[in-house]
Amino acid sequence: MSHRQVMEALSGLLLVLFVAMISATVVSNALPQIIQALKGTQSQYTWVVTASLLTATAATPIWGKLADLFSKKVLVQVAIVIFVIGSMICGIAQNTPQLIAARAFQGLGMGGLQALVQVVIAAMIPPRERGRYNGYLGGVMALATVGGPLLGGVIVDTSWLGWRWCFYVCVPFAVVAFFLLQKTLHLHTVRRAEAQIDYLGATLIAAGVSVILIWVTFVHNSFAWLSWQTAAMVGGGVVLLALAILVEARVKEPIVPLRIVVQRTPALAILASVAVGMAMFGGSVFLGQYFQIGRGYSPTKAGLMTIPLMAGVLISSTIAGQLITRSGKIKPYIVTGTVVLMGGFAALASIDHATKLVYVGAAMALVGIGVGMTMQNLVLAVQNTVALRDIGSASGTVTFFRSLGGTIGVSVLGAVLADRITADIPRRMAEAGIPVPAGGSSGGIGTLDLKDMPAPIAAIVRAAYGDATAHIFLISAIIAIVGFLAALVLPRITLRTSVDLAAPKDEAAEDEPGPVAEPQPTAGDHRADDEPYQGAHAADRIQAEPVSAAPVSGAVVIGRVEGPDRRPVAGALLTVTDYPGHQVAREVSAADGGFRLNLPSGGSYLLICAAEQHQPMATMLSVGLGETYRDIALAGACVVEGRVSGVGGEPVHGATVTLTDARGEVVGAAVSGPDGGYVLADLYPGEYTLTATAENTLPVAQAVVVDGAGSHRFDVVVRSNATVAGTVRSARSGQPVADASVMLLDAFGNVAGTAVTAEDGRYEFVGLVPGAYTLTASGYAPVAARVDLAGEHTDRDIVLGEPGPATPVTVSPSDQVES
Known part of the structure; x- marks a missing residue:
């Protein structure tokens, strides 16, 4: 696909990605207000986020596998429809359990959008060129992540809108994206009759992960670490995941292809993606809560506080993408990103409810830079190692584990935060001499509705949340070390320049006798180009x-x-x-x-x-x-050669000859030799534009047709630029006039040049287009003279002191006129 076609298709894909990202970020900043309005608890706060992440995680590999089998364009549009329906249901939820269920349904569409955008881009653009387009992805993600919290804050702070519009606001963007993709996205689809979807494996994976996350949420608060509930949940989750592995190893079309996961590069990229997932989701979810509850800022101001995090994502993803495209190397940027990520989390691990905002902003910027340098590039590293037919499964697998890391991260960090606060708030109340309600969480202490709390208790709750946030980022810093070690042992990766590793085979031919069908173009091919x-x-x-x-x-x-x-x-x-x-x-x-x-x-x-x-x-x-x-x-078999000469037939040495194709792309360039000759080789037959230019000459362009293999001769004649020069003299004494102002006007009265005479009264205008001009000089009475330029050099003196009518002058290449 040409660059224009890629950008047209990307317009819809980037809007889809924006919709998926903003649906999470617009809620993250408004979530404290939403939970307060629905009378929810800290555990429910976490599950409003976890529910959508969990279903998105479980659905991601299914979407990826479907993309390998069916139309990618239709799948993206189906995911948009599911997302729109889920968003509408979220907006009408009447309590927290209903909101959690609606978010789970919305997550099915979110998982499809996030995974399929990566798959479609991989089917259009070779890995080597994909780096610079990842900059666009990073920019959209940063815009959604910066604009989402701001938009969510404005919505909940606006009385006539209300928090429900945090879900409704995504709907018009999704509808526009649906129709934009219908118009701009055109991919070839190879249908496989024997296609099978591993629904059993997907169900086992989702069930196993869900059981473990539910255990993480309720352990220590509802039951002890060593209890029959722990044994049942952890054991059941492990058994379900073990069964999922057995299913994936046996089915023909696994949701998570083990042959891809066990390879070195995908395995290490997946491990690093878990850490990045925790950074991306954990940062956006708990930083918003930190600024609102721990620091007491409004939702709008809390959104503004997260700008350093998103600015880091935008800048680092854009710059890293451009550098990766130029060098073809990706490992140095991933390793650097994980180092910066560790530093950012380590800095956030030391904050409390009174930390200076400048320090918090710098730490968030480091986290953003680390995320921007690693998140998309880890997917790119895996896509570079697999064939086009496995692009969907590979991309879905990496996105699956990244979302899984985010889901586990939000659940674990939320559980640690809830446990820390549950123990810290009663202790602080006791130290302040405030009676602790029975159970430690009654009286509204266990909820996030600070408006209904007495001022002393609300201050204690804010301080507890602000101080406890550091502990969850300390855990994130430790997990980021695992991501760094995984990135460090990645093999040296050089991105390939082709969309596919090799021509994909028609697998049906292995089972059916007879001739093999004509190979079909891959999804990244565009026949017109x-x-x-x-x-x-x-x-x-x-x-x-x-x-x-x-x-x-x-x-x-x-x-x-x-x-x-x-x-x-x-x-x-x-x-x-x-x-x-x-x-x-x-x-x-x-x-x-x-x-x-x-x-x-x-x-x-x-x-x-x-x-x-x-x-x-x-x-x-x-x-x-x-x-x-x-x-x-292979080199082209056509050659374009010729000679660059002047009007008189003399050769022009050092002329630059450029050949551009019908799309305006330069396909060849050369510099003429002493005899004016030039040669452009390795060309295809077609229609071109041949351009020649040299010093002190006018550019020349002509259309040429290369109609077959062999040599094609095209000579070029260039015309020299016109020059007018002369001396300004006094009419009475005839002496040269210094510092006189000379102006040259063209036939339309436009100023073509101005000059100030030297000590000898000389002036000169070079690089002019042949034609009729008027010379004027000031310093004495103005004198006007008409000058016609038709060639290379013309001398024209000017006499000052006695005004008179303008004298027209016609100048040819070989004439010199003085007056």
Whole structure:
């Protein structure tokens, strides 16, 4: 896809991501007010967030697997519909349990939106180019995370709106995103008749995680750590997760592909994603509560306080994305991000209800920078290691574990915060001489409704919340160390420049006899862009000589054939011979340029690649047993050459000659030699614009057509810029006049130049377009003279002292006129 097509599709995808992110952030800052209005408790506060995260986590791998099997565009739109319905139900909830249930349903759509955006982008853009687009993702996420709390604060602070509009406000954005995607997103869909969804595995995973999170929420408060309830919940959760692993290892289409998870890069990226998930969700949820309850700020001001966190995400994700695209290296930025993340959490671990806001803001900025450098790049690292057919499952798996980390983080940190506050508030009340209600949490102490509390008790509750927040960030800092260690042992990753590792195979061909069907383009291909770069008979050749799908026990070479500008070359013929010259393999590249060569054994071979409109290439290939990845870049077979000369036929040395294609992209550039000659090679047939420019000449552009392989000659004639110069003299004495002001006007009265004469009265105007001009000079009585420029250099003196009518002058390249 061209850059314009990618940006058009991204407009809808980024809006979808914005909707999913703002639905969480707009609630996080308003949640204290919502819980107060619904008379909820601290445990219910946590579960309003956890419920949506839990269902989003459980649904994420399902959405990812569906994206590998069905239309990604339709799935995104279905997720939007589910999200809109869930948001409307949240807005009409009458109590906290109803709100928690509605948030769980809304989470199904949120999980789909967050996972599918990553999948669709991976299907459109190669990993090497995806870094700079991740900057857009980081910017949208930062905007949603900054604007969400502010918007939520304004809504709950506005009496005529009310907290319910925190859920309704996302609906119009989602509706606009639905129709925008319908217009801008166009992806090719490969349907597989044998597709199966592992609903049992997804159910077991969700059930196992839910049971453990419920145990985390109620342990120590409702029952002891060592009790039959603990044994039942923890044991039941472990058994359910063990059963899920057994199911995932046996089913044909697992929700969490173990073959991907057990690989080194995905496994380490998943481990680091857990820490990042805790940072992203825990920071936004509990920082808002810290500023409102612990520091006493209004929801709007609390949203403003979180700006450093989101500014860090925006700046770091944008800069890191650009640097990754340029270098193709990703590990240094992930490692640096985890180090900064640890530092930010360590700084937040020392705050209390009286910490200076400058210090808190600096610590939040560090956390934001760490999140921005790691979150999207961990997904990118995994996507770089898998084939396009597994992009959905891989992206969904990483997003699943990141959401799981956030879910566990919010639950665990919320449980620690609730436990800390439950023990701290009665102690502080006793120290202040205030009677402690029976049970320690009656009388409104266990709720977040500070408005109904007496002022002394409300002050104690605020101080307890402000001081207890540091403990949860200390836990986050410890977990961030795990993320740092995982990032540190990541292998060195160089991002590939192709959307897919190799041409995907039609798996149905392995089970059915008969010829293999014509390879289909992947989701990232765009036929309109790729068509000029495929051979004229590429489709016929693909049908006649399809890529073999039969498994081979020897060596396998997988790769992609590309043109000079990294576009796929379809129908390229690849031949492999051994040292004696015997042919051992022969294949034709698929529609996306992918190929797969099955060799009898490891060793050294000669690989020959030829394609229409391209120069053939031969290279030595050393392979071992198993799979070897090797991309092939072919040069174009067309050459444009010619000569740059002046009007009189003299050669122009040092002229810059540029060739641009129909899309305005530069495909070749050269500098003319002493004889004026230039050569532009490695070109495709097509229509181009040839431009030449040199010093003191006017730029020249002409349309050229390259209609076949071989050399095409196009000579260029450039015209020199016009120059007018002369001396300003006194009419009486004839002496040169210094410091006189000279102005040059064109035929339309526009000022083409101004000058002040030197000691010898000289002036000069260079770089002019030939035409009619008027010279005026001041310092004496104004004198006007008409000057016609038609060539290279014209001298025109001016006499001051005796006013007279303007004298028209016609200047040619070989004439010099004085007066």
